Amino acid sequence: MRRLALITGASSGIGLALARIYASNGWDVVLTARRQERLEKLSEEIRLRFGVEAHTVVADLADPASVDKILAFVAGLGRTVDGLINNAGYGLHDGFVGNAFETHQAFMQVLMLAPTQLAHRVLPDMIGQKFGRILNVSSLASYLPASPSTTLYAPAKAYLTTFSQSLHLETRDHGVHVTALCPGFTYSEFHDVNGSRAKISANVPDWMWMGADEVAREGYQACEANRAICVPGAPNKASAAALKVLPDDWSLEIISRQVNRITR
Secondary structure (H helix, E strand, O other): OOOEEEEEOOOOHHHHHHHHHHHHOOOEEEEEEOOHHHHHHHHHHHHHHHOOOEEEEEOOOOOOOHHHHHHHHHHHOOOOOOEEEEOOOOOOOOOOOOOOHHHHHHHHHHHHHHHHHHHHHHHHHHHHHOOEEEEEEOOHHHHOOOOOOOOOHHHHHHHHHHHHHHHHHHHHHHOEEEEEEOOOOEEOOHHHHOOOHHHHHHHOOHHHOEEHHHHHHHHHHHHHOOOOEEOOOHHHHHHHHHHHHOOHHHHHHHHHHHHHHHHO
8 A cells, every 4th residue: 555645735835746746756645724626626636647546634723623633534544644744834924912812823833733733643653663754844944043023933933843853863763754844935825825925026036936846856855865954955055054153143133134124
């Protein structure tokens, strides 16, 4: 029987590209997101194009009950999760005080708690069968000391990156590969959803952008190679290296100026 990959946030962008990458490498897939029509269209494409099984389950990870719903769906197929791709995510603007706490709570549920819950639930089977893959889609933002306006985004992604590194060390002797994929600016719907597309496009040069397919391919390859961190693209690798060595005061000032230029 083929391996099964569960992919969250699979209806667009990097998640959609990852669904195609895993299917093209012979994985059956369970796709989950909030948009049913897009999921069904993608699952049909995958079945026809790659000859694997593709299933969909509509769920909103902001709802704490969604993890149970998704995993019950997988169990109903008579399957276990061999590969977990935690991709679902989004950004908030208007600052910390500018959003209701319930909005922040839902954000943290999607970006931090749901990936952690899913990993905790599927890891025992992975360890038991001595095979598993967990790819957590983090961000280059996880290397930032802070970022104004999108107050919780960098901290949430920093958690996801460090969590991935810890799991990588904990599971590497059990046949389980854990990788944090940390892309920079990527062509997807991310900036369209939060309304920042025009300003971002006007202020970020073309050479800093990557396509979702390219990001997904590098992430898949890194996870198969059992690398704890994958920063795709030479400009992003250089940025990550620089952020590690720059004094925090310098980094804070650079980021503040960049964000002000984009959001003014």
